[in-house]
Amino acid sequence: MLNHEAIQVSQLIKKYKDSSTPAVNDISFTIKPGTIWGLLGPNGAGKTTVISILCGLLKKTSGDVSIYGLNYQENREEIKQLIGVVPQDIAIYPTLTAYENLKYIGNMYGLKGQELKERISHCLSTFELDHVSNKRIESFSGGMKRRINLIAGILNKPKILFLDEPTIGVDVQSRNIIIEYLNKLNSEGATIIYTSHLMEEAENLCSYISIIDHGKIISDGSPTELLRQHSSSNLEQLFLKLTGRKLRD
Amino acid sequence: MLRLFATVKKELLILLRDRSGLAILFLMPMALVTIMALIQDAPFRDYQELRIPVLVINHDKGNLGKKIIDGLTNSKVFQVTLFTESEIEAKKKVAKSDYEIGISIPEDASEQLNLRIQKFVTITLNEVGIVDTRVKEQTQSTKDTTISVYFAPNIKKSFRNSVLSSIKQVSSKLETQSMLDNFKKALNQDDDSTQNTNQAIDDFINFKEEAVIENQYAILELNSVQHNVPAWTMFGMFFIVITLSGSIIKEREDGSYLRIKTMPGSYFTVMAGKIVTFLFVCLTQCFLMLLVGIYLLPHLGLPQLIIGTSKAAIALVAISSGLAATGYGVLVGTLFSTHQQSSTFGAVSVVILAALGGIWVPVYVMPEAVKFLAEFSPLFWGLSAFQNIFLSHGDVLSVQIYIYKLLLFFGFCIGISYIINEVRQ
Known part of the structure; x- marks a missing residue:
């Protein structure tokens, strides 16, 4: 597994039944282990479709996708053990406490007993939520919900973490603690796949960025390379240059 | 797991x-x-345990009215209430569903039934060659005995039929009994044997309710x-x-x-x-x-x-x-x-x-x-x-x-x- 790329995508196409054009149109890319890969694009560009296929939530129309050399057709359960997903929605049960939510998620990854307790306790403490572990999620603030949503994605110590707008709607303090943790996780060897509309955050966090539009990757490279290639001073300027100023939804 | x-x-x-x-x-x-x-x-x-409330107007001067009332009461299907006011008032009560059924017995019911039966007995005896001289002169002027039955408007047809059937069962028994009594009289037997005749009619055919499934337990009624x-x-x-x-x-x-x-x-x-x-x-x-x-x-x-x-x-x-x-x-x-x-x-x-x-x-x-x-x-x-x-x-x-x-x-x-x-x- 160590000899494989974290993610390898080749000639990936996804066409929805009710659409005449493909949402993802013949894209190929490779993500090396330990990369923080930012997938950026305007609304409807195909970001969510790509991420959903990589997470195993959607079936591809054609092409190949491998996660550490494994594919979803044959190794679905093994891949699920390798990945963690932090969706944009707060995908946590509001009437359960933080601890109950995390215990359930830990159990689903096969964690139990003291190991799980310690893992939950460590994560809650890292994100400064240990004092509310027995409170229901419905009583949490927006920032606290975002943090617990992130913990739910990293509880199994994933090798690849998928993050869909992880800091949307949170205060500066919560954003800071999340970004710091993601950098720490990456330094420990985790590959992070990140989508966001926050260009500044992406520029600072990601080591590699792909910009997608109309289902195709229109540019990719490290943030510095991209800015130099397109003679832009920041990622937002570059993004507008490549994708245009026309509204998409 | x-x-x-x-x-x-x-x-x-x-x-x-x-x-x-x-x-x-x-x-x-x-x-x-x-x-x-x-x-x-x-x-x-209503259909299984309760007695059906019946309003009865009995104008009959003979035994028939009394026997019908006794028959209805003893059938355990009806709860009989005697009504002494007019038939119009009785119909109003039934129409308002105060009672589900009304029965009106006319004043000459016994007399007419008796005449009809005597006529029948006479004709039958004549046919077999036995002439009953006592009733010969009465066989000329008879008419049907009509007992009016009326139902509350909400009573279903199947229920009406079952009620009419129950009433007919009571009256039929009375007719048969009366007929046998007249035959006996015509054949000069004494009236003391009437009680035995009644018993014999009851015992001719018996019905016994049995379970459709063979086991030692009684089958319950759906309540x-x-x-x-x-x-x-x-x-x-x-x-x-x-x-x-x-x-x-x-x-x-x-x-x-x-x-x-x-x-x-x-x-x-x-x-x-x-x-x-x-x-x-x-x-x-x-x-x-x-x-x-x-x-x-x-x-x-x-x-x-x-x-x-x-x-x-x-x-x-x-x-x-x-x-x-x-x-x-x-x-x-x-x-x-x-x-x-x-x-x-x-x-x-x-x-x-x-x-x-x-x-x-x-x-x-x-x-x-x-x-x-x-x-x-x-x-x-x-x-x-x-x-x-x-x-x-x-x-x-x-x-x-x-x-x-x-x-x-x-x-x-x-x-x-x-x-x-x-x-x-």
Whole structure:
């Protein structure tokens, strides 16, 4: 597994039944282990479709996708053990406490007993939520919900973490603690796949960025390379240059 | 197994913290069974236990009127009230449904019946060569004896026929008895033998009610409690469709289902967690409903629920009914995309299946076409199985066909849900 790329995508196409054009149109890319890969694009560009296929939530129309050399057709359960997903929605049960939510998620990854307790306790403490572990999620603030949503994605110590707008709607303090943790996780060897509309955050966090539009990757490279290639001073300027100023939804 | 336990625990915690959901799951069916058993007690008794109130106007100066009244009273079918006012007033009371039946006996009823019978006896004796000189001169002027019977407007035709039949049975016996008495008189026998004749008529043909199923237990009559408790237990079980489908849709809407799909564990593990949880809910519901029937309803003046003799059969029918209900809930939750759609469809479809399944009205009184459709309602299968166990002391073998049908329905629903889920990906 160590000899494989974290993610390898080749000639990936996804066409929805009710659409005449493909949402993802013949894209190929490779993500090396330990990369923080930012997938950026305007609304409807195909970001969510790509991420959903990589997470195993959607079936591809054609092409190949491998996660550490494994594919979803044959190794679905093994891949699920390798990945963690932090969706944009707060995908946590509001009437359960933080601890109950995390215990359930830990159990689903096969964690139990003291190991799980310690893992939950460590994560809650890292994100400064240990004092509310027995409170229901419905009583949490927006920032606290975002943090617990992130913990739910990293509880199994994933090798690849998928993050869909992880800091949307949170205060500066919560954003800071999340970004710091993601950098720490990456330094420990985790590959992070990140989508966001926050260009500044992406520029600072990601080591590699792909910009997608109309289902195709229109540019990719490290943030510095991209800015130099397109003679832009920041990622937002570059993004507008490549994708245009026309509204998409 | 850890994943299954985790899912069951999660589902139970969510359910326990949803108080309105709990009320729908447990209190509503218990309230429903109590109210429906009370409401339907009277109609069930009308046909089985209660006497039919009859208003009788007796203008007859002879014995016929008195004998009809005695016959109606002794039949144990009617509750006779004598009315001394006019026939118009009596009809008004029946029209207002104060009484279900009115009977008016004219003043010359005995006399006319007597003349008719004497004429008949004379003609018969003449035909066999015996001439009865005492009645010969009276045979010239006779007319029919007409007893008017009128019914309340809400009385159904089948019920009218059965009541008329009961009255005719009483009058027929009187006619026969009177005829025999006249034959005896004509043949110069003394009146002391009349009592013996009456006894002989009664003993000619006897009817004995027997069980259709051979076992040592008596078959119970269907009463309000025996019908409503299993009926509304089935309804309550299937009503979890709303909560279960809502739980599936809510997970899909708030993104939890998306997270679940990215976590280890197959579709079946996740759904099994929900199915086990809601099966537990169904079984708890069933247990509580039976307790209501056994312990609460008798305190409200209703008969006690008799649950037959096979606890194993009850358990198996409850489990298979619960599985059928949860399978249907999973299917509805998978089919629809919003809670509003699933709750509307879930509620309406369960009401339709309940109506077809004989929850409100027993299937045997339904038209043939509806009886045919009832065969496809899982509520009918469950209700039939429960009634077989409760009323006929059925065992596992006698209800196995219903258990198979319910389990097949469960498998069908889960299979379709799995296919829909796969296609959506």
